[in-house]
Amino acid sequence: AQSVAQPEDQVNVAEGNPLTVKCTYSVSGNPYLFWYVQYPNRGLQFLLKYITGDNLVKGSYGFEAEFNKSQTSFHLKKPSALVSDSALYFCAVRDGAAGNKLTFGGGTRVLVKP
C-alpha cells in the first residue's frame, strides 16, 4: 500500500525567509510524486511533480522540490516566501506499479507573516 506523511500540521515563516514543507512517502514501485496547493474553498492547484529524471524539480510560483530516494522524501521549498503563499499544501504519491490512484498526505498549513 502507498502512503504519504506530512509531519507538520502548520509551518510559520516570515515573509522573505525560506519556506520548507516536508513530505515522506512509501510505495512498493516507482513513485510519482506531486505537490498541490489549496486556497480556502477552492480545489487543488498543481505546483509540481516528479516522475523521473532530475531529482530537483522546479514548479509554479517559484516553488521547487527535491526527490530523495534514499530518504523517501519529497520536500517542497521556496527560497523567499510571500504572504500570498499562505495556504494549505498537499503532497501526493502515485505508485507506478499500482494503478493511477493518488494518495494524499494530511496537508500542511503554511502561514507567512509580513
Next chain:
Amino acid sequence: GAVVSQHPSRVICKSGTSVKIECRSLDFQATTMFWYRQFPKKSLMLMATSNEGSKATYEQGVEKDKFLINHASLTLSTLTVTSAHPEDSSFYICSASRGDYEQYFGPGTRLTVT
C-alpha cells in the same frame, strides 16, 4: 489545457433530499474520473474511481447506494448524494485523468445539508 469544472460550486439542501454534482473535463477526454471528499482542515479522501461506461469502483467504507456515480461520457461524471443527511455536509472535489499519470482537479463543491 486540462481544465475541469464542477457544478454547482455551492449547494444547500434539506435533509432527506438528493443532490447531484457534475464534474466536466472541458478541453480533454477523461478516461477516468475520481471523486474525493474533504472535511474541514483535513486531507482529501478518495471516495470512488469511475471509468467511462462502466461501474464506479468505491473505496472501502463508502456506501455506493448513497453516493451514486455515473460516468456517462468521456467528459462528464456525476455524483448524486441520495437521501442526504447533515453528516454528508462536506467539500466534494472531482478530478479527471486522460490516461497519463496526472489528475486534474475541479474547483470543488461545498454541500451543506440542513
